[in-house]
Structures are given as C-alpha cells and as structure tokens.
Amino acid sequence: MSMTQQEADFASRIEAESMQNPVYTGVEHAILEQRLPPGTRLAEAELAEFYGVSRTIVRAGLQALAHSHLVTLRPNRGASVANPSPREAREVFEARELLEPRSAREAALHAGRADIRALRLHAQEEHDAMSRNESGRALRLSGRFHVMIAQIANQRTIAEIIENLVSRSSLIIALYWTRSSTRCDEGCHNALIEAIARHDADEAEDLMRSHLVELHSALRFDVSDTSNLTLKDMLSQ
Template identity: 60%
Template sequence: MARQVTGSDEVAAKLAVAIHEHRLAPGTKLNEDEVGDIFGVSRTVVRAGLQQLAHQHLVELKRNRGAFVAKPSVREAREVFEARSLLEPTTARSAAKRAGKAEIASLRAHVAAEHEALAAGDDGRALHLSGTFHNEIARIAKQETIAEFIAQLVSRSSLIIALYWERRAAICESHAHDALIRALESGDADEAEALMKSHLLDLYTSLDLRDAPPQPKSLKEALNG
C-alpha cells in the first residue's frame, strides 16, 4: 500500500495527529493488523509506534486486549492542567526574553493558519494548531526538556478537550494567543507570564470536570471499565 520507507516513528506521528485533530475519538480500539494494513507495514512496527504513544499517555495498552485511544479521567485532567500551570507560565517568560523577529513572524503565521482552518470549518485542524502554538512557545524558550513535557501535556489536553469540553461554540476565539504574541514581541516577560497563566486558567475553567465518569457510551463499558 503506502511506501514502506516509514518507520515506527512515522506511524506514531500520524496517529498522534489524528488524535489531536479529534479524528480518533477516545476509547477507539487500535487493532494492530488494521493499523498495519493502513500504513502498509507489519505489526512489529505498529506495536513499536503504539508503545511510543502509550508512553505519552495518548493510548492505553491493555494486556492481551490491545491498544485504545486514551480516555483521561477527571483526576488526570486536573493533574495535566496543574502540571501545565507549573511549566508554561515560566516558559512564556523565558520565551519573551529570547524571542526575535523570526520567532514572532513564525508565531503569527501559526495563528494565521489556525484562523484559516477555523474559517474553512476544519475544527479538528484548528484545535491541533491551537495546541501546537504552545509547543512553539516552549521551543522559543530553548528549553528542550521542558518543551518535551509541554508537548506531551498539550497532546493529553487535546484528549481532555474531546471528553470534557463544554462550550464548543466559543472555540478558541479568545485571541489569547494574539495577546501573548504581542507580549513576546515587546519583550514584556511579566506580561507574557501573566497572560499564559490566565490563558491556561481560562481553558481549565471551560471544562466540565464534574465527577461523572467520562461519558460511558454503554452500560457494559461502564461496568467493565
């Protein structure tokens, strides 16, 4: 089928994007043979890719049962945003100190692409870009280690949004990213940090994290869970 120059990394990356864009819903079973046929590779490489995603908590590996797109619990959702609130504001501060013209331009292009996708009705892609914007900030801060953590947290946030997002209509038109870019451009570290903090809080409070289990589609699933 597809070219066989692809390694397990590529499989993992493509699945990750599909999850970010909400084309794969939480709980979806990822059959090894099926995925292998789709990408034109053998189960060996598919398994390797799935394990990568499992380490990032994007898929859940159940022994002798297979791989499923992860369904973060309410507890996990809170923890993810707690972690983000520890890492990202300080990272935004660092980014404000380091951002040059090239970085600012890149960020503006990123946001433009996001708005474009939104206008085209491609909500999934818009959501994905909205998430990777945070990765870009971390990259500008030149903290590879922290950037990696943030990338993982952003990925997991995408799953959390898929499960617990309430006001879908008001999707991301908050222009919070624009404000952040302005703060970075003017090198205002305090402002950048504060904006990032409130942006994350906004995101967090827009979730419906009542104790209800993550919408059990069926009774059976709820019982076997």
C-alpha cells in the same frame, strides 16, 4: 564520544525513531485532530493493513504512543486511544499551569524576529482553519502554538514535557470540553504574541497563566458519549 555527537543526541535523536514511524505519526495526528476519540480500539492488524507495514512496526508505534499517554496498552487486550480520567485531566492542566507561564516569560525574553514572525504566521493558520470550520485542525494547531512558545523559551527538556502535556490536552478537551468553539484561543494567542513581541515578560507570563486557567475552567467532568465510525474512516485524510 565527541561533544557534537552528544549535542546531536540531545537534539532529540531519541524521538527520531518514532517520528518516522507512520503508525506513530498517523495515529498521533488523528488523535490531536480528534478524529480518533478517546477509547477507540486500535487493533494491530487493522493498523498494519492501513499503513502497509507489519505488526512489528505497529507495535513499536503503539508503544511509543503509550509512553506519550495518548494510547493505553493492556496485556493481551491490545491498544486503545487513551481515556484520561477527570483526575488526570485536572493534573495535566495543573502541571501546565505550573510550567507554561514560566515558559511564556522566557520566550518573551529570548524571542527573536524570526520567532515572532513564525508565531504570527502560525496564528494566521489557526485563524484560517477556524474560518474554514476545520475544528480538528484548529485544535491541533492551537496545541502546537503552546509548544512553539516552549521551544522559543529555549529549554528543550521543559519544552518536551510541555509538548506531551499539550498532546494529552487534546484528549482531555475531547472528553470534557463544554464550549462549542475555541474562539477564545484566537484572542488569547494574539495577545500573547504581542506581549512576546514587546518582550514584556511579566505580561506574557500573566497572559499565559490566565489563558490556561480559562481553558481549565471550561472543563466539565460529567458524562460524554463516543460515536462509532470505523477506524479506517477516522484515520483517512
């Protein structure tokens, strides 16, 4: 097998199958935007009808989502949106605090002009979503910002791990978030971009660490309620 083949494999051909599965992409999108709250039941037939595919495709998508910890599968009981425990929530943020500061450092060292432009553009999109009160979209974009930094750090393996942890954070925030707005994100993210643009590795690392600690400390592990819209409502748009 040639090296180009090998590199192509590594460039995430692995996920290609999932990424063009409408169930995977649609449900993931809805979870990241908190339109599908934790615990929501995901009946196979309902998803099959909504996306116009057979249950075969639905099951493949749900299995992929289960591997990302966004969905829980229980034998003979079907799928539901994952419901991370307080312990899992704490562990996910501990893992992020271990990995992301180093990624921010590497990003500051490796970022090119195009990377910084992309980050600024993304921050603008986040800002727009916030000002239009599209809080779900804002949350998803906020997560993607962290993934972008990990990708700029040019360590695909770790970037992939971070991407997964960030996705799970959306569910954790849905369950345990106390503050009404994510406005702190805007300042933190902008400060991070400036540090990266200056190639100030120490500052980027510190900013990322404190940003994550702040997020983590805003979680409260008491009860939370789930509303009851229909599955179709939550997937639409």
